[in-house]
Structures are given as C-alpha cells and as structure tokens.
Amino acid sequence: MEKNENYFVGIDIAKEELVVHILPTNQQLAVPNSTEGIKELLKLFKKNNPIQVVLETTGGLERELLAHLAAKGIEKNLQGEKHPPNVGTPLQSC
Numbered sequence: 294m295e296k297n298e299n300y301f302v303g304i305d306i307a308k309e310e311l312v313v314h315i316l317p318t319n320q321q322l323a324v325p326n327s328t329e330g331i332k333e334l335l336k337l338f339k340k341n342n343p344i345q346v347v348l349e350t351t352g353g354l355e356r357e358l359l360a361h362l363a364a365k366g367i368e369k370n371l372q373g374e375k376h377p378p379n380v381g382t383p384l385q386s387c
Contacts, residue, residue, distance in 0.1 A: 300341050304348040306355045316345070326354060331361050338367060349373045 298317060305312040308337030309380075311330060312323045324330035346362060348355055362369050 300343040302338075302343045302346045304346060304358070305350045306349055306358070307318065308354055311358065317340075326358075328357065331358055334358075335361060335365060336364070345370060347372060 300318075301316045303316075305314075307326060309326055310323045311326050311334065313334065314321050314323070316375045345368045347370045348358065350371050355357045355371075359369065359371075
C-alpha cells in the first residue's frame, strides 16, 4: 500500500480468523483472531493509516479487535444484527 492513497478496510470476523480486504488495492489477507493476529493487522495499519475500518458484529468475537482499534484511534463502523446499515444514508461511525 502507498501512503498517499486513502485506504478502506473490511474485516470479516470468525472465531478462528480475521479475513481482511483492503481497498483500493484489493489486497486480501487472513490473520488469526487472536492478540498476535490483531497486532499483525495494527502494524499494517500503522504503515498505511486506513481512513475507515468496517467490520461485522459477531456476538462478541469482535471485542478484542474493537478495543485495539479504539486504543489506536482508528475510525470504525460496525455492521451486523445490532448495527444494521441505514439504507440511503452514510454509515455512522462508532
């Protein structure tokens, strides 16, 4: 990723892994859904500073990742049962 571009990150959260897709580069990767995997993602984010991270809520599997993103001041949007998107309106940040 180049620093001059605006990056958006989508993360699919599963019990065992975090599946990541980065736009506009279409880079895809998967890391363990663990402290070590999250640290690996944060290193990538530190280098490239994404504008926004969108992730699904999965009954608590996202909590550790959310805590780390909040601690780093990374903007995030939650999508899922408890946070459905507002059709026709911009996503709201958490």
